[in-house]
Amino acid sequence: MLLLNGKETAATIRARLKTEIAGLVEAHGRPPGLAVILVGEDAPSQVYVRNKERACADAGIASQTFRLPADTPQAELEGHIQDLNAREDIDGILLQLPLPTGLDSQRCLDLIDPAKDVDGFHPVNMGRLLLNLPGPKPCTPAGILTLLDHYGIDPAGKHCVIVGRSNIVGKPLAQLLLARHGTVTVCHSRTRDLPAITRQGDIVCVAIGRTGFLTPEMVKEGAVVVDVGINRTDDGLKGDADFDGLQDKVAAITPVPGGVGPMTIAQLLLNTLESYTARVQR
Ligand SMILES: Nc1nc(=O)c2c([nH]1)NC[C@@H]1CN(c3ccc(C(=O)N[C@@H](CCC(=O)O)C(=O)O)cc3)C=[N+]21
Structure with missing residues (x-):
């Protein structure tokens, strides 16, 4: 099982950004x-x-x-x-x-x-995402793509099953995966026989906010699991996936904490840098 280490990947990105920003501050004052x-x-x-x-x-x-x-x-x-x-x-x-x-x-x-929308939540930027035009991408979904890329996991041609249809994760994640040639299914609370669908997923992303919701019976052997959940329990911070149960079945999985969360923050820094470079160049 490959651990998709968001903490480490985010640290690498942040170090690169830090150097880049130091140079830009010099140039633009x-x-x-x-x-x-x-x-x-x-x-x-x-x-x-x-x-x-x-x-x-x-x-x-x-x-x-x-x-x-x-x-x-x-x-x-x-x-x-x-x-x-x-x-x-x-x-x-x-x-x-x-x-x-x-x-x-x-x-x-x-x-x-x-032009200052570093979350990519403005309707114009959401529309641009839908149309595959340049613009800021919502931080959590974009961070997930960067994490998959970092570990050489390419969504192209794969069945990507997303559980959760929120405006901040599920919907924009579906668009990013589609733009990368994934075959995307978005499931939600009204989906019938959810396990039958998640079991088809080569990549399964859960973002619903229910501790341990995604169990081993819901994924196929060798799937990649992306856990977007952050649930505060008496046992500490837990994701939406049953990490312990899944680890012997999946090919790769993101931990919580230390998975998607740190990637979200790294992406926010990236989006801020992009707004800045666009604005100082005007
Ligand atoms: N306008 C807006 N933009 C957001 O991007 C946004 C938001 N609102 N509201 C809430 C969600 C959630 N989110 C997280 C950011 C960092 C961690 C993070 O750093 N997580 C650490 C653990 C942090 C902890 O100890 O709780 C980890 O997973 O390792 C998690 C979640 C951004 N969101």
Whole structure:
């Protein structure tokens, strides 16, 4: 069994980015700037945002986190986004999801300047992804492709089964795999006889947020399993796949932690760098 080590792969990418950014700062007189907007007190979001801040600082990206109270009115949040759109020193804006109830995340995402949309969640950038046009790619799906590439796993011609149809993982991941010539099936909570479908997968990606959901009976021998789940249990951080049960059956699997999560952050740095280079060249 091959362990798809996202922590290590992300570290390699981050080291390369760090060198590249140092050169660019020299040439353009300012570092890439990332603004993270964090609304409310959601505990996991606090952890992710701290990880992002640390990764940015290490790579030479100037990141600023704007922490807003959970009862921030929609109009005020929209005002913050517009201020950040107008700022020359900010190349990327990330609105940490989920937002507290009462706030309309889609309206906020629609407002982010597509040129600063480092999550790739703006409808224009989602459309560009669908059309195979250049643009920022959502961090988790793009990080998964980079991880597969790193280990020489090519989705071309393979049956890629995705469990989960979210806008931030399942749907964009389907498009990226399709663009790389995978045969893609997207399953979800209403799918009938899910195990019959996941068992066809050469590559099985799970992103539903249920601890240990993907069991050995649900995958074929020699499959590649990509675990996008991050579930906090009494036993620590667990993925959506039954890692222990699967490890003797699969050809390769991503661990949790240390798999897809660190790749998501590396991709965010990459997207921020791309926004920056596009903006300083204008
Ligand atoms: N606008 C927006 N963009 C996102 O990209 C976004 C988001 N909202 N909301 C939440 C999800 C989740 N996400 C993760 C990032 C890093 C880890 C990560 O670093 N995971 C570590 C462990 C971290 C821990 O200890 O919890 C690992 O898997 O090894 C996980 C998950 C980004 N997301």
